[in-house]
Amino acid sequence: MRLVRLSAILLLGFGCEPLYAAQLGASYDSYRDMHRDTAYGSLFFNATAIRHADNLAKKRFRAVTASGDIELPSQQGYCFVFNHYGRPTLDGKSHSYRAKITKLMIDGTNRLETVEQAFDPTDDLSSTSPPDLCIAGIRNVSKVTIEFTSDDNNYFDWQITFVPR
């Protein structure tokens, strides 16, 4: 029986899920809801925002539920936001997060960019200055991988991959 099930999983993929399947989850239309209803360090895709200024003005947050491949809509750029509310202890210290962006070009070469920025954990539910990242320059890019890390334990550790359209 076990052999049959194993064979089915291997041959047909029944009952198995990809190891790293990130999905876009719940939508949030305000900083308040996004901060209140998700955990510190949660990652969001901000739909239709293509640059930093948009990322502050638009509130079309879609939760990234796990590290891995995510499917994003066709856009000229892609912006992401972190929840910086609700840290278990607020010590008043600033922290920094890093994003290692790897762009796989159509010609097969890789381009590596790194971004490091400071952020302040907040106790303000409606804080409009979350840690964020926007990806531009995606022409001739076939795949983007972003590895987020921070000096704040592993709250901001994410690794996502998406195909720009």
Place this chain on the structure above:
Amino acid sequence: MDKRLENLRMYFPAEVTGAYLAFQSLLKTNGVQPGEYTKFMLWVLVGLSVFNVAIYWKFYNVKNAFVQFILLCGFLVWAMNIDTTRFKDAPWGLGENIEIVAPSLLIFYSLLTLFLAIPQRNPDAPG
């Protein structure tokens, strides 16, 4: 609740409530979602509050500061209730429980209006 809101709107000059609705519509037409442009609409609210007071003063002969204050509060309660999503991110924690606070204030204000006659416009006022 909608009826309460509509009744409350009768207390304010149509120019002011109409202007607020026009700004809302303007944002919507330009693809702005109901939760966005919070600060912009707060400034609109401040501007319209000034007009609200001025119009009551000039065209309704409401010279009593307390009555003006009560009417102004009513206008803000009305705006909070018709634009709840937008004011979720209002600063200083004002939006934290707006879904509960705004309708509660509306209920109290509706009770208050039992003791407050709708201000009458001067017959010679424009509009």
